[in-house]
Amino acid sequence: MKFSGFSFRQGILDILRDFHNIRIYRNTKRSLSSIDPYFTNKIGQIRFCNSIKRQERFSFASSIRILSSLKTMENVAKPVEDAAIATECVAEGVKMETTNHEGQTQYRLRIKNIPKFASIKMMRDLLANNECGQVKIQKSPKWDYCFAILKTEEQQLDVMNKLKGIEFKNKKLSVHIDNVTERDRQALFDRRKNKKEQKIEQSGVQKSPEEMLADQVTPLHTYEYQAQLELKQNGIIKSLRTFCDKMKESYNDNKSNYNSSWLKEECDFNLPFDLKPMIHSPILEGYRNKCEFTVGLNLKGEKTVGFLLGAYKDGLNTVLGPHDSIHVSDVAKKIVEAMQSYIEQSSYDVYDRRTKQGNWRLLTVRSQKCGDIMIIVQMHPQGLSKEQIIQEKANLLEYFKSFAHEKNFNLTSLLVQMYDGLSNGISYKDPFDCIHGTPFVYEEMMDCRFRISPAAFFQTNTLAAELLYQKCGDIIKELYESKDTSESPTLIDMCCGTGTIGIVLSKNLGATIKGVVGIELCEEAIEDAKINASLNGINNAKYILGPVEKNLSALNEFNHSTSGTAIAIVDPPRAGIHKNVVNALRTCQAIEHLIYISCDHNAVVQNFMNICRPTSNAFPGIPFKPVKAIGVDLFPHAKHVELIIEFHRNRSELTNLPSTSSILQNNETE
Numbered sequence: 001m002k003f004s005g006f007s008f009r010q011g012i013l014d015i016l017r018d019f020h021n022i023r024i025y026r027n028t029k030r031s032l033s034s035i036d037p038y039f040t041n042k043i044g045q046i047r048f049c050n051s052i053k054r055q056e057r058f059s060f061a062s063s064i065r066i067l068s069s070l071k072t073m074e075n076v077a078k079p080v081e082d083a084a085i086a087t088e089c090v091a092e093g094v095k096m097e098t099t100n101h102e103g104q105t106q107y108r109l110r111i112k113n114i115p116k117f118a119s120i121k122m123m124r125d126l127l128a129n130n131e132c133g134q135v136k137i138q139k140s141p142k143w144d145y146c147f148a149i150l151k152t153e154e155q156q157l158d159v160m161n162k163l164k165g166i167e168f169k170n171k172k173l174s175v176h177i178d179n180v181t182e183r184d185r186q187a188l189f190d191r192r193k194n195k196k197e198q199k200i201e202q203s204g205v206q207k208s209p210e211e212m213l214a215d216q217v218t219p220l221h222t223y224e225y226q227a228q229l230e231l232k233q234n235g236i237i238k239s240l241r242t243f244c245d246k247m248k249e250s251y252n253d254n255k256s257n258y259n260s261s262w263l264k265e266e267c268d269f270n271l272p273f274d275l276k277p278m279i280h281s282p283i284l285e286g287y288r289n290k291c292e293f294t295v296g297l298n299l300k301g302e303k304t305v306g307f308l309l310g311a312y313k314d315g316l317n318t319v320l321g322p323h324d325s326i327h328v329s330d331v332a333k334k335i336v337e338a339m340q341s342y343i344e345q346s347s348y349d350v351y352d353r354r355t356k357q358g359n360w361r362l363l364t365v366r367s368q369k370c371g372d373i374m375i376i377v378q379m380h381p382q383g384l385s386k387e388q389i390i391q392e393k394a395n396l397l398e399y400f401k402s403f404a405h406e407k408n409f410n411l412t413s414l415l416v417q418m419y420d421g422l423s424n425g426i427s428y429k430d431p432f433d434c435i436h437g438t439p440f441v442y443e444e445m446m447d448c449r450f451r452i453s454p455a456a457f458f459q460t461n462t463l464a465a466e467l468l469y470q471k472c473g474d475i476i477k478e479l480y481e482s483k484d485t486s487e488s489p490t491l492i493d494m495c496c497g498t499g500t501i502g503i504v505l506s507k508n509l510g511a512t513i514k515g516v517v518g519i520e521l522c523e524e525a526i527e528d529a530k531i532n533a534s535l536n537g538i539n540n541a542k543y544i545l546g547p548v549e550k551n552l553s554a555l556n557e558f559n560h561s562t563s564g565t566a567i568a569i570v571d572p573p574r575a576g577i578h579k580n581v582v583n584a585l586r587t588c589q590a591i592e593h594l595i596y597i598s599c600d601h602n603a604v605v606q607n608f609m610n611i612c613r614p615t616s617n618a619f620p621g622i623p624f625k626p627v628k629a630i631g632v633d634l635f636p637h638a639k640h641v642e643l644i645i646e647f648h649r650n651r652s653e654l655t656n657l658p659s660t661s662s663i664l665q666n667n668e669t670e
C-alpha cells in the first residue's frame, strides 16, 4: 500500500519520532517523498521505503502504532489506499508469523561511536555492567560500531533504554534499532552474487571452475616461485616505506630531542635499515599441515567437501573439491575423498549457510610431519535427536577407522563438533567430542616435540616455520653470544600459542636464554605449552593464560633492578597488538630488543609506528628503532608472508624512564 503526497519534511518525521524505538533515515541528497509500507508477509513486519529504496523495518507492534499515526495524518498525507486495509494486513502478518519461521527477525541494536579496537568481550562486559545481562555481540575489528543481538523486541527496547546516555572510553554511545530478517540476509546475498557474476562476465575472462578455485585459494599459483617471492618482497618494501614515511612525519611534528637519525640512514630499497633477501619455503606443494574444508554443494548441486569458490560476502557459496589445490597434502586430499563418499551416502543434508538448513558443515584435517593425523568433523545439530547424534558418531568412527586401516595411516585423533552458530569455521568455544584416539596430535620441529590440541594455533607450514624460528634464534645469538651468561635475557613470548618459539629457542640456544615467559589467549594452547615445555626438558618456562593486553603485569616484574634483561618476541594474530601492549613494551625497562613477527605486514604498520614514535603522553617510554627486517615465506602460492623485524633501543636511555607500574596498572584495568 502506498501513501503519497507528503514528504517527511511535512511532519511525518515528527509523528514517527514519538515512538522512541523507531529510527528514520533522512537522505540528504534526495528528499523522501513517499512512504510505502508493505509486509515481508512472513513475520508481521512492515517496511517503510523511501524513494531510493532505503528501507526501515518495524516490528508488528510498532507497525500498528505507525499506521494508526498515519491515519491521523490524512490532512497531510493522502493514503492511496485506506489505512484500515493496512491494519488488516498487519493482522495477517501476525498470523503468518506463528506458522512460518523462515523469515524470523533478529532483534538487533546497532551501537555506534565505539573505538575500533573495542573487542566483543569488552562490549559484552559493558552491557553486562549496565544490567543488560549476557548479550550476544557481533563486531569486526574494523568497525566503530557493533550489533547487540537480542531475543525479543521487549529485550531490545530494555537494552536500548539502559544504554541511553552511556559513555564508553569517553565517547557517548548512540544506540539504534537495526532489525534484520532472514529474508533481508538472503536478498543481500543474492545482490552480491549478481554483482560478482556481472563482474566476471564484464571481465570477458571465462575461467573453468577449477581455475577460479585455484585463484581463490592460491592466488599466486600462475607465477613461478621466484616471481612470487619478488611480489611478496615488493609488498614488504611498500609497507616498510609507508612505516618510515609516517615516522618521518611523526618525528618532524614532534618537538622532542629523541634521536631520529636512524631515519636518515640509507640502505637498499630506500629504507633506513636493512631488509634481507626473503627466506624461501623449503617445500612448495602439499605444505599445509592443517586445512579446513567446507561441506556444501558444487556447481551441479551435488554434495561436496572442499573449498568455497569465493567469499560468502561476495555471494558465493559453491564448494569445489581440493583435488587440484597445490598447497593441500595428499593425505588430506584422501581424507576429503573419504568424507565426500560418506556424506554422499548420508541421509542428512549439507549445511547451507544461506538457508541455515542441513547438518554437515566442516571437515578439518591436521596432518603432521611426524605422521600424526587429526580429523575433526563439524555438524549442525538441528533436527537431530540425541540418539541420532550418537548413532552418527558411531558410524563416523567405524568408517574412518576402517578407512585409516585400509589406507595405512595413523588416525591419531577423531573428533566431532556440534555447532549451531553462524560462523563458517571451527568454533573454538564449542566442545570437541573425541571419539577415537587422543584429543591432540604431536608435531616435531628443531629437535623438539609439540602437543597440539584442536583449538590451538600451530604454524601451517612446519618446515618453513622451522626457518622462521631459526632466524629468530640467529638474531638472539648475534646479540648475546659474545656476552657473559649473567647477561642472558629472559624471553617474553607474547602470543605464544603452544609455546613453540620459547621452547625451540631455549632448547637450541641453551644458556643464552635465562628463562621463558609465555602469554597466550587460548586455554588449550597454554595447556599444550606447559606440557610441551616439560616434554622438551625446559624447566625455566612460565605460562600465563589470557589476552596480553590484560596481563601486562608480567612485564612489570621486569622493572625491578634484579630481574635482568629481557627480549620480547611478539607474534600476534593478523591485526597486531593493542596499543596498551605497545606501551607496556615501551615502558618495560628490561627490554632492549624486540622481535616482531607478523603475517600481515600491511595491517601492522600502525603497531610498528607506535613502537618507534617519539615519547609523548599517549606513548610513554623510550621508542625503539628498527634494525633489520626479513621475510620468511610460509605460504607458497598464497599472498601472505611472514615478516620479522628486529627493533632495538639503548639501555642507557632506559635508566631514565619514569616509573611504569602505574601505566601498566592503568592499562590492565581499561
Ligand SMILES: C[S@@+](CC[C@H](N)C(=O)[O-])C[C@H]1O[C@@H](n2cnc3c(N)ncnc32)[C@H](O)[C@@H]1O
Pocket (backbone or CB within 6 Å): 456, 457, 458, 459, 494, 495, 496, 497, 498, 499, 500, 501, 519, 520, 521, 522, 525, 546, 547, 548, 549, 571, 572, 573, 574
Ligand atoms: C600467529 S599465532 C602465533 C603463535 C605462536 N607464536 C606460534 O608461532 O605458534 C598468534 C597467537 O596469538 C594468540 N592470541 C590472539 N589474540 C591474543 C591476545 N589478545 N593475547 C594473547 N594471545 C593472543 C592466538 O591464540 C594464537 O595462538
